[in-house]
Amino acid sequence: MRVVKILFLCHLAALVFGVAGLLVMLPHPELWSWNPYLIEVFNFGISYAGSLHIIFGAATMLLFGWLLVGPRKTLIFFIASTTISLSMELIGTITGLPFGPYSYTSFLGIKILDHVPYSIPLSWFYMGFTSYILASVIVPGLLQRRLANANTKLPPSAQASRKVTLWSLVLGTYFLTVWDLALDPAMASNNLPLHFWIWHQTGPYFGMPISNLVGWSVTGLAFMGVSRLLWRTNLDPKRIIVWLPFGMYAANIGFAVVLDLSARLWIPTLMAVFLGVVPASLVFFLQPARKFEKTARASNSIFKRISVAVLQKGSWVIARRKVKLVVEGLENVPSTGPVLIAARHFHHLYDGCVLMKAVPRRLHIFVALDWVQKRWLRSFMELACYMVDWPIVLRTEQLLTNSDQNSNKPSRAYSIDEAMIYMRHAMKDSIRILRNGEVLVVFPEAYPDVDPRNTPRVENSASLPFRQGFARLVEMVEKDEHTRVAIVPAGLSYAQNGRWNVTLRFGSALSRSDYIDSTHLVQDVEMRVRELSDEGTAIGSIQTEETIQL
Numbered sequence: 001m002r003v004v005k006i007l008f009l010c011h012l013a014a015l016v017f018g019v020a021g022l023l024v025m026l027p028h029p030e031l032w033s034w035n036p037y038l039i040e041v042f043n044f045g046i047s048y049a050g051s052l053h054i055i056f057g058a059a060t061m062l063l064f065g066w067l068l069v070g071p072r073k074t075l076i077f078f079i080a081s082t083t084i085s086l087s088m089e090l091i092g093t094i095t096g097l098p099f100g101p102y103s104y105t106s107f108l109g110i111k112i113l114d115h116v117p118y119s120i121p122l123s124w125f126y127m128g129f130t131s132y133i134l135a136s137v138i139v140p141g142l143l144q145r146r147l148a149n150a151n152t153k154l155p156p157s158a159q160a161s162r163k164v165t166l167w168s169l170v171l172g173t174y175f176l177t178v179w180d181l182a183l184d185p186a187m188a189s190n191n192l193p194l195h196f197w198i199w200h201q202t203g204p205y206f207g208m209p210i211s212n213l214v215g216w217s218v219t220g221l222a223f224m225g226v227s228r229l230l231w232r233t234n235l236d237p238k239r240i241i242v243w244l245p246f247g248m249y250a251a252n253i254g255f256a257v258v259l260d261l262s263a264r265l266w267i268p269t270l271m272a273v274f275l276g277v278v279p280a281s282l283v284f285f286l287q288p289a290r291k292f293e294k295t296a297r298a299s300n301s302i303f304k305r306i307s308v309a310v311l312q313k314g315s316w317v318i319a320r321r322k323v324k325l326v327v328e329g330l331e332n333v334p335s336t337g338p339v340l341i342a343a344r345h346f347h348h349l350y351d352g353c354v355l356m357k358a359v360p361r362r363l364h365i366f367v368a369l370d371w372v373q374k375r376w377l378r379s380f381m382e383l384a385c386y387m388v389d390w391p392i393v394l395r396t397e398q399l400l401t402n403s404d405q406n407s408n409k410p411s412r413a414y415s416i417d418e419a420m421i422y423m424r425h426a427m428k429d430s431i432r433i434l435r436n437g438e439v440l441v442v443f444p445e446a447y448p449d450v451d452p453r454n455t456p457r458v459e460n461s462a463s464l465p466f467r468q469g470f471a472r473l474v475e476m477v478e479k480d481e482h483t484r485v486a487i488v489p490a491g492l493s494y495a496q497n498g499r500w501n502v503t504l505r506f507g508s509a510l511s512r513s514d515y516i517d518s519t520h521l522v523q524d525v526e527m528r529v530r531e532l533s534d535e536g537t538a539i540g541s542i543q544t545e546e547t548i549q550l
Contacts, residue, residue: 007056008056015251017053018045023259023262050196054123065078073231081121081124081224083121085125088218099211100199100215128224130249130252131173133245137237138280138282142286172220179249180212181275182260183259184205188206189265243284245283250280253276256272307388311356316357322499325357325504327506333439339487340485341359341490342529343529344532348448354492355504367390369414375413393423399415400416427476431476435483444469444525472518474512486509488510490504491532507532
């Protein structure tokens, strides 16, 4: 995925370069004509900028599809889209059907049969592929949401597959056509100093014939339909990293919007945003739980580094007005190597905030999301956890508590059947994190003292017993016979005097090899965490849930 991101950034840079050439350099030669270097840049832009962003866009989506959609499906879509679109473009430029009478200028590169630039079929491919991928994620999500809201059982798989296929083709064609609705008005406008194609007949849609929109939709539907027929199956939305197709679509819509605004075309601009970008953004809220792969969860991703930095700074901004923090024993947390911090769980929000503030290393926090009741919130929370590489687990007893006891129907966001799936992914992610020499935080009690939702904690009890999962995790990590995990107990003591006065204490690092078995390890860690938490003081200062200002 690193190469995909580089290609995508090159595509974005080429789009910006093209906009700058069209709207700044071309109409204002006085800005560059005095400098030989800038003259060379201008000449390069005139010759290659028109096709450069298309080449990078096609390369991005070709490699993205190869890695996440599959080589076979990607190649089928590439061949179908380029072949069918080139055929339609050749027929169109020669006969005027089905788009209307038009011809291409020389700014998009060498022309095939002296009629269609080689870059045009590539643009059909990458924007068509982008549109169909977005539709293939959104449609199943909408179908699942509709059935969940109607309390309806899923239809037979064949029937559901046909519905997904039909509406994915329709929505994919729609997204592709919206792009044309935004781009072509600027291309036909006399307010731009340069055009990539010229219409020989005017029409009612900002100088274009309506037949162009019809021809565009028919062409897109044709190669998407042929591709789906040859695929024989729908896309698996769980395998798709949705930010890239959305980013590709939004960037190209944005390119068209900038040109529209420069030509003072307000209606196409509004249509592009509200009919294109806004519906496409549903992909972030409707994607099901992803099948995380090691390559897709590379911890050194620039996007994840930015997300981690934002989380670290933002979480403390949220907490600092309500929390005054004192840290003791920070020297017990190793500065390098794999570390598992076993911490007391007092507050559902502030515990993580103070740990991220106190520890100067990047933290991965083991989190439970079974409290989520809305599917859109599930998608948002899972995306957020994915971006900062936090393992996700579902507590089975919490899902049972959230169930409808009369119908035994699970909560809307998660089902009980998913608990084991998430646990397997969480364990794999946790093992990877520790073997990569990073820091993982676990709360062995599984529930905080202060929790706005259901909790098994009995009122005024000191703490819940520690679960043994973290000890088993350490054993699994150390099976490679060279990783040694430092287990650091962490106590949290809260006292409220206007705002929370929090004392975070770290104990000496422990090793699994120092204990006969995992049971003794868990018992010792639990004892140390309670001592570090000074629970006698903390319990006396616990306030009722209603008095806490979050």
